[in-house]
Amino acid sequence: MAGEGRRTSVVDTLRLDALAAASSLVVGDLERFDARSRALAVQRQVPVFLENEGDLRAFPLFSRPIPLPGPEPEERVRLTSANVSPCISAGNIRVLSAVASSLVQVGSVTRVELESRVKHIRQFVDQTSP
Amino acid sequence: MNRDCGMGMHVENRGIHVGEIRVTAVASSSVLLVGDTETILCSSVFDTPPESLIVGPWVPLAPEG
DSSP, X not given: OOBOSOOEEXXXXXXXXXXXXXXXXXXXXXEEEEEEEEEEEEEESSOOOOTTOOOGGGOGGGTSOOOOOOOOOSSOOEXXXXXXXXXXXXXXXXXXXXXXXXXXXXXXXXXXXXXXXXXXXXXXXXXXXX | OOGGGSOEXXXXXXXXXXXXXXXXXXXXXXXXXXXXXXXXXXXXXXXXXXXXXXXXXXXXXXOOO
């Protein structure tokens, strides 16, 4: 029988090695999933890092609004679906890592909103300066 | 405008089985999903401007407080 709405997800095995920085592995259904991550990626010739460094408010990148698609047009596409098969399935899933506002999910989710901001900075020591 | 004139799309989800999925990394606002969804909104900002290359004496970055 053709059903409406969500299918049942079936996965035999799932292996995930690393999960970091506002990322999630979800088994099951969700209504909503939101994740935000902000990072300074600093590479230094002299690898000294202080604890109180990196106030993100000093970098406009982390507060600048991101342009998003505008409101949906009044006349949207009428989407209907029929789940002839009640399942969506996969055998073996192998993921090395999920990082920076990422989602790995077996199951259904109505709405996902993710945001990641990374600023790279490289610092070299000038040998010629006094 | 008459709404009946709009576009319609019908999807039939028949049996789907993927044997093996291998992914190195799901990163910077990405999704790996086995299932159904209605809306996915992903934003990623990645900044490496020329001024991010700093040559000079060692100075801490934007100390807090």
